Amino acid sequence: xxxxxxxxxxxxxxxxxxxxxxxxSGYGPTDLTVFSDEPVEFPRGLLDQPSHMSxxxxxxxxxFFLLVVGFVYFTQYNYPLVTGxxxxxxxxxxxxxxxxxxxxxxxxxxxxxxxxxxxLLRRDKTIPVPAIxxxxxxxxxxxxxxxxxxxxxxxxQSGAQNVAKLEKAA
Amino acid sequence: xxxxxxxxxxxxxxxxxxxxxxxxxxxxxxALLSAVALWGLIAWGYQIHVGIGVAGIQRPxxxxxxxxxxxxxxxxxxxxxxxxxxxxxxxxxWRKPVTRAAEAITVFAxxxxxxxxxxxxxxxxxFYWLFPYPNSRLLWPNYRSPLMWDVTAISTYLTGSVIxxxxxLIPDVAQLxxxxxxxxxxxxxxxxxxxxxxxxxxxxxxxxxxxxxxxILAVAVSVHSVVAWDFSMxxxxxxxxxxxxxxxxxxxxxxxxxxxxVALIIIRRALHLERxxxxxxxxxxxxxxxxxxxxxxxxxFAENLTVWYGNEPKEMNVFGARLRxxxxxxxxxxxxxxFVVPFVLLGIRRLRSITTATIASVGVLLGMWLERYLxxxxxxxxxxxxxxxxxxxxxWVEISITAATFxxxxxxxxxxxxxxxxxxxxxxxxxxxxxx
Amino acid sequence: MSPEHRxxxxxxxxxxxxxxxxxxxxxxxxxxxxxxxxxxxxGRAIHWIRxxxxxxxxxxxxxxxxxxxxxxxxxxAPCEPVCPVYATYHNDEGLNVQVYNRCVGTRYCGNNxxxxxxxxxxxxxVWAEPLQLQHNPDVSIRExxxxxxxxxxxxxxxxxxxxxxxxxxVLSDGEIQPACVQSCPAEAMTFxxxxxxxxxxxxxxxxxxxxxxxxxxxxKPKVFYLERVK
Numbered sequence: 132x133x134x135x136x137x138x139x140x141x142x143x144x145x146x147x148x149x150x151x152x153x154x155x156s157g158y159g160p161t162d163l164t165v166f167s168d169e170p171v172e173f174p175r176g177l178l179d180q181p182s183h184m185s186x187x188x189x190x191x192x193x194x195f196f197l198l199v200v201g202f203v204y205f206t207q208y209n210y211p212l213v214t215g216x217x218x219x220x221x222x223x224x225x226x227x228x229x230x231x232x233x234x235x236x237x238x239x240x241x242x243x244x245x246x247x248x249x250x251l252l253r254r255d256k257t258i259p260v261p262a263i264x265x266x267x268x269x270x271x272x273x274x275x276x277x278x279x280x281x282x283x284x285x286x287x288q289s290g291a292q293n294v295a296k297l298e299k300a301a
Numbered sequence: 302x303x304x305x306x307x308x309x310x311x312x313x314x315x316x317x318x319x320x321x322x323x324x325x326x327x328x329x330x331x332a333l334l335s336a337v338a339l340w341g342l343i344a345w346g347y348q349i350h351v352g353i354g355v356a357g358i359q360r361p362x363x364x365x366x367x368x369x370x371x372x373x374x375x376x377x378x379x380x381x382x383x384x385x386x387x388x389x390x391x392x393x394x395w396r397k398p399v400t401r402a403a404e405a406i407t408v409f410a411x412x413x414x415x416x417x418x419x420x421x422x423x424x425x426x427x428f429y430w431l432f433p434y435p436n437s438r439l440l441w442p443n444y445r446s447p448l449m450w451d452v453t454a455i456s457t458y459l460t461g462s463v464i465x466x467x468x469x470l471i472p473d474v475a476q477l478x479x480x481x482x483x484x485x486x487x488x489x490x491x492x493x494x495x496x497x498x499x500x501x502x503x504x505x506x507x508x509x510x511x512x513x514x515x516x517i518l519a520v521a522v523s524v525h526s527v528v529a530w531d532f533s534m535x536x537x538x539x540x541x542x543x544x545x546x547x548x549x550x551x552x553x554x555x556x557x558x559x560x561x562x563v564a565l566i567i568i569r570r571a572l573h574l575e576r577x578x579x580x581x582x583x584x585x586x587x588x589x590x591x592x593x594x595x596x597x598x599x600x601x602f603a604e605n606l607t608v609w610y611g612n613e614p615k616e617m618n619v620f621g622a623r624l625r626x627x628x629x630x631x632x633x634x635x636x637x638x639x640f641v642v643p644f645v646l647l648g649i650r651r652l653r654s655i656t657t658a659t660i661a662s663v664g665v666l667l668g669m670w671l672e673r674y675l676x677x678x679x680x681x682x683x684x685x686x687x688x689x690x691x692x693x694x695x696x697w698v699e700i701s702i703t704a705a706t707f708x709x710x711x712x713x714x715x716x717x718x719x720x721x722x723x724x725x726x727x728x729x730x731x732x733x734x735x736x737x
Numbered sequence: 738m739s740p741e742h743r744x745x746x747x748x749x750x751x752x753x754x755x756x757x758x759x760x761x762x763x764x765x766x767x768x769x770x771x772x773x774x775x776x777x778x779x780g781r782a783i784h785w786i787r788x789x790x791x792x793x794x795x796x797x798x799x800x801x802x803x804x805x806x807x808x809x810x811x812x813x814a815p816c817e818p819v820c821p822v823y824a825t826y827h828n829d830e831g832l833n834v835q836v837y838n839r840c841v842g843t844r845y846c847g848n849n850x851x852x853x854x855x856x857x858x859x860x861x862x863v864w865a866e867p868l869q870l871q872h873n874p875d876v877s878i879r880e881x882x883x884x885x886x887x888x889x890x891x892x893x894x895x896x897x898x899x900x901x902x903x904x905x906x907v908l909s910d911g912e913i914q915p916a917c918v919q920s921c922p923a924e925a926m927t928f929x930x931x932x933x934x935x936x937x938x939x940x941x942x943x944x945x946x947x948x949x950x951x952x953x954x955x956x957k958p959k960v961f962y963l964e965r966v967k
Contacts, residue, residue, distance in 0.1 A: 164499045164500060164501070165499065165500040166497060166498045166499055166500075167498055167500075167503070168472070168476060168498055168727065169727045170503040170504075170506075170507060170727070171500065171503070173500070178500055179504075180501065180504075182504070182505070182508055184505070184508045184509065184512065185508075185512065188512055188516075202433075203444050206433060206441035206442075206444070207441070207444065207445075209439070209441060210439050210440055210441065212443075212823050212826040212827075213817075213826060213827040214443065214445060214814075214817035214818040214820070214823070214825075214826050214827065215811075215813050215814050215815060215816075215817040215818040215827070216812060216813035216814075216827075216957075217445055217818050224444075224445040224818070225444045225445060227450040227453070227454065227523070227527055227530075228444050228449065228450060228453045230523060231450070231453040231454045231456075231457040231520070231523065231527075232453060232457070234457055234461070234516055234519060234520045234523070235453075235456070235457040235460060235461075237512075237516050238457070238460055238461045238464060238513070238516055238517075238520075239460070241464070241509050241512050241513055241516065242464050242468075242509070244509070245468065245505050245506065245508075245509035246494070248501075248505040248508075249501060249502040249505035249506065250499075250501055250502065250505075251494040251495050251496060251502065252494055252495060254495050254497070260497045260499075262479070263475070263476065263479070263497070263498045265309055265310070266309045351860070352859055352860035352861060352881040352882065353842065353859060353881065353882055354781070354859025354860040354881065358844075359779050359780035359781050359859075360780050360781065360847065360853070360855075360856060360857060361780070361847070361848075361853050362780075363844035363847040363848050363857065364844065364848060418843075421843070421844075422841050422842050422843060422882070423840070423841065423842015423843070423844065423857065423858070423881070423882030423883060423884075424840070424841050424842045424880075424881075424882035424883065425841075425842075425882075427841045428841065430822050430839070430841055431821050431822065431841070438839075440822075440823060440839070442821055442822060442823075443818070443820060443821055443822065443823045445818045446818060446819050446820055446821040446845070447819060447845075448819070448821040448843055448845060449821045452821070531845075534819065535815070535819070535845075535848055535849045536815050536849060536851060536954060537848060537849065537851075681848060684851070684853045685851045685852075685853070685951060686789065686806065686851075686852060686853050686951075688787065688789040688790075688806070688853075689853030691780040692780070
């Protein structure tokens with residue numbers, strides 16, 4: 132049964148210090164979550180989790196490309212009508228449509244992957260979330276009950292304010 | 302560079318204040334704009350009921366005001382793409398207070414522009430035939446037609462722009478949801494998707510924004526090229542020009558920038574955002590406008606020089622009508638407001654100010670509308686066979702609908718500014734008012 | 738599958754007197770809208786075939802040239818690829834067909850036709866009494882919002898083909914005459930099958946006098962204008 136505790140930092144540097152200490156104590160990126168009302172730039176590799184968004188977007192675009200080429204090919208030949216002596220299906224006369232639908236694939240994949248990767252909509256409602264603090268960085272640690280004291284002391288040593296157990300808000 | 306910052310809470314107070322309540326000015330303006338928009342809607346209904354003949358178009362000028370408006374509004378939509386995407390990709394920090402206003406212009410301009418392919422149809426109630434769906438006639442749309450390219454391009458761009466506007470809105474909406482009540486609370490909560498501000502969410506958002514910026518830029522360039530190809534692909538004299546695609550893209554960015562400047566000036570005054578939309582923002586935008594003006598002049602010159610030098614008789618008829626004949630007043634007015642005025646007012650540093658940027662931008666909006674008119678109408682008025690030469694003058698229906706689109710744009714914007722902070726709070730880096 | 742017929746027309750500009758009987762006949766045959774002076778002044782009159790007049794010289798040494806212009810049924814028609822809904826396409830007898838039911842009225846085809854032979858129905862048509870009694874039942878009435886143009890009297894072509902098939906015989910040359918061809922008092926117009934080398938229109942098309950309108954555009958029109966000899 133995990134516990135959640137939080138500490139609030141006024142500056143990025145103290146938060147980084149605390150995170151480094153906690154990582155040295157064995158906490159991984161999934162145990163540590165930082166909450167803020169503006170994006171905080173941490174040094175590379177501190178809390179990073181691998182992201183496959185670029186690959187996903189390119190794949191999504193490629194899939195849409197194949198779908199639209201197949202679709203246009205099918206529809207043009209399904210009821211072939213000669214117009215202006217042009218070939219029934221050619222890349223040049225419908226290339227724009229291929230391009231736009233490929234980009235649409237990229238766009239929709241970006242949105243979908245963002246929602247997936249951010250964890251929005253999938254959030255486990257039983258895990259408590261601190262309120263977004265004004266101009267502060269809030270660090271939430273998930274730990275076992277016996278590790279609570281150690282974690283709390285690391286936070287306090289790094290200069291955190293309001294170190295406390297986090298209960299789920301009503 | 303150290304600067305005194307505007308206090309955190311002050312920023313939020315200033316940017317959230319417009320969202321609460323509605324002043325008399327606001328309500329009156331919104332009512333007036335809605336009335337004009339409604340009149341346009343009535344005019345459109347009349348047109349559908351009686352027939353498209355109530356518009357001033359005739360053979361051979363089969364396309365008139367509606368197509369001019371269509372190209373114009375799609376052009377305006379490039380405001381957001383330029384400011385948001387290009388400046389995002391180049392990491393230009395000064396763009397930050399301006400991005401949401403620009404992205405909102407894009408979405409609304411696209412929605413309005415996208416109406417015109419509907420409005421100009423002879424049998425508008427059958428517009429859905431342009432979409433592929435299995436039907437009893439076993440027919441599919443003709444994807445070889447530039448108009449179908451338009452449909453796909455604008456659908457894609459609209460989807461992308463809405464998403465591009467929405468994504469950076471999420472953190473702001475989440476903050477608003479904490480303080481809202483009633484119907485607003487429901488909207489904000491729904492839009493916030495449960496945003497908590499965790500680092501995972503922020504990373505995903507920033508990654509998505511970076512990707513979207515690149516994608517939307519690629520789409521925007523293609524969209525206005527496709528709109529240009531509606532004309533280029535035709536063999537009508539002075540339409541069948543290879544320069545149209547980049548010409549239109551440049552013109553779109555040009556007009557979009559002018560539209561953005563006008564919108565920002567109004568927002569700054571109406572919402573008392575003088576400390577957020579600083580003179581140096583307008584200086585930068587004005588310099589960009591000047592640059593686009595020079596670029597526009599370059600393309601216009603190249604286009605007209607090649608036509609004149611080539612001396613092809615059918616094209617020279619149109620060329621002569623534009624520069625010396627019956628369209629000359631519009632043509633030279635266009636050159637004046639698109640080049641001369643911005644060059645003087647924005648090129649001379651002492652004259653460059655918020656006021657002159659406004660004057661130049663309004664002029665550019667007029668000039669770019671005229672440019673679309675001068676591309677469409679002269680060519681169609683003077684086709685290859687002289688027996689078919691004709692004229693065009695707009696009817697009250699076309700004028701009403703055109704005016705209604707401007708009113709609708711402003712009204713949509715007013716509503717947007719009441720629901721969401723027009724300056725992106727989480728992206729905004731506070732500057733002291735003295736900063737230049 | 739090679740097409741059985743390929744319809745074409747030859748117009749002898751030496752014989753054409755500019756009388757416009759063809760224009761009137763086309764109106765009668767194809768249920769064309771009648772314009773009032775106001776709409777004609779607005780450029781909304783519909784004439785599927787029109788006679789273009791060109792004047793040369795000053796009075797009294799004026800020469801007038803007449804050229805009847807109708808849809809050229811181009812083999813590489815610029816109007817066809819731009820229609821988003823396939824309301825106009827090329828059928829296998831070489832005709833540029835206009836499908837009224839399918840047209841949504843984008844009017845792109847009208848813009849792209851270099852001969853300006855396409856016409857639009859701006860309103861639902863209204864005929865002053867008793868002209869509505871004169872309608873040809875073989876030709877549909879087009880509602881407002883639909884594009885139209887010369888069809889080479891496709892209703893006459895279809896009827897002749899049906900009759901030939903019923904009678905188990907082959908169509909003979911000159912059996913099909915569109916209304917304009919039939920009505921020309923100077924017999925300046927010839928219609929027939931370009932696939933048949935013996936037909937009169939094929940022979941005229943091969944003659945040294947045959948030219949095409951705006952030939953350099955590469956639209957491959959199927960109306961051959963026989964140049965004036967004098």
